[in-house]
Amino acid sequence: MPELPEVETIRIGLQTLLPGSPVLSVDFDWPKSFPNAEADARQFLVGSRVVAVSRRAKVLIIGLDSGYSLVIHLKMTGQLVYVPGAAKNPSKERFGAGHPSDSLVGSLPDKSTRVTITFQDKAVLYFNDQRKFGWVRLLPSVEVPHIDFMKRFGPEPLEDTFTQKAFTTQLTRRARSRIKAALLDQTIIAGIGNIYADESLWAAKIHPETRVKDISPARLKVLRTAIIDVLSLSIAKGGSTNKNYVNAEGKKGSYMDFAHVYNRTGQPCDRCGNPIQKIRSAGRGTHICLTCQREPS
DNA sequence: CACTTGACCTGTCCGC
DNA sequence: TGCGGACAGGTCAAGT
Numbered sequence: 001m002p003e004l005p006e007v008e009t010i011r012i013g014l015q016t017l018l019p020g021s022p023v024l025s026v027d028f029d030w031p032k033s034f035p036n037a038e039a040d041a042r043q044f045l046v047g048s049r050v051v052a053v054s055r056r057a058k059v060l061i062i063g064l065d066s067g068y069s070l071v072i073h074l075k076m077t078g079q080l081v082y083v084p085g086a087a088k089n090p091s092k093e094r095f096g097a098g099h100p101s102d103s104l105v106g107s108l109p110d111k112s113t114r115v116t117i118t119f120q121d122k123a124v125l126y127f128n129d130q131r132k133f134g135w136v137r138l139l140p141s142v143e144v145p146h147i148d149f150m151k152r153f154g155p156e157p158l159e160d161t162f163t164q165k166a167f168t169t170q171l172t173r174r175a176r177s178r179i180k181a182a183l184l185d186q187t188i189i190a191g192i193g194n195i196y197a198d199e200s201l202w203a204a205k206i207h208p209e210t211r212v213k214d215i216s217p218a219r220l221k222v223l224r225t226a227i228i229d230v231l232s233l234s235i236a237k238g239g240s241t242n243k244n245y246v247n248a249e250g251k252k253g254s255y256m257d258f259a260h261v262y263n264r265t266g267q268p269c270d271r272c273g274n275p276i277q278k279i280r281s282a283g284r285g286t287h288i289c290l291t292c293q294r295e296p297s
Numbered sequence: 298c299a300c301t302t303g304a305c306c307t308g309t310c311c312g313c
Numbered sequence: 314t315g316c317g318g319a320c321a322g323g324t325c326a327a328g329t
Binding site: 032075076077112129130131132133174176177178181243282283 | 298299300301302305306307308309
């Protein structure tokens with residue numbers, strides 16, 4: 001699920017919710033969800049406090065005062081949901097009666113719960129992941145930026161380093177690729193996934209199958225602005241809940257109400273009124289307006 | 298190189 | 314109602 005706006009929304013939530021109480025215990029039901037828990041969890045997780053929550057691309061980093069960090073990738077269906085007081089009443093409450101109507105999660109833990117972190121103040125952080133693709137790892141904080149996949153990420157699209165020059169330079173590394181594939185390549189630009197690739201390309205009026213080298217500098221300028229606008233708006237709306245994304249409080253995001261093409265197959269294009277089409281590009285379902293987004297030349 | 302396919306998993310939806 | 318297949322926000326590795 002989560003692309004940059006969803007992960008960032010979770011980060012913002014956890015940043016205010018987590019720091020404070022020390023970790024009391026940690027449990028997990030699916031070893032692949034927490035590969036090195038046995039080795040390190042007791043000594044470097046239990047008893048430590050969260051000091052900060054950060055994000056790089058689609059990866060969340062929960063820094064602990066033990067000098068270790070929880071590094072988390074939610075992949076397709078991961079959720080991180082914080083429930084204050086959950087440990088007091090293991091059998092009821094949580095998201096039971098009275099929970100907001102924009103909540104998507106029921107009583108926790110449920111059958112998708114993979115990792116449970118309980119804090120001394122009775123709050124519980126649940127890592128749920130229906131498809132079991134996501135993972136949590138505990139690593140020394142100083143090593144986190146030097147992990148292979150962290151080093152390879154391209155620029156963060158919402159930081160000052162994402163200049164037009166940086167964008168163009170990065171794209172030349174995939175000059176012969178199709179633009180959609182390039183946008184999904186995390187080493188070119190960090191954090192864009194299937195939803196925001198489609199939305200950005202619609203906004204910039206570029207057909208996803210266009211070769212990067214065939215896109216004019218002027219059009220690439222429009223694209224960079226579109227990426228920034230689309231991601232920023234989505235963060236402002238709390239991300240996209242297409243299926244099961246929720247924020248740190250278990251609530252849905254509303255960006256899908258503002259999407260122009262994603263998941264809108266057959267509906268009229270907001271610019272020209274012609275029906276949105278669905279094709280396959282870069283191996284992914286891809287939504288386009290064939291009238292607005294010109295065929296690759 | 299760049300693209301496709303298959304893996305990793307579970308769940309849902311659609312057509313028959 | 315049941316069954317099979319396609320498909321789903323992400324990323325790897327391997328094959329073409």
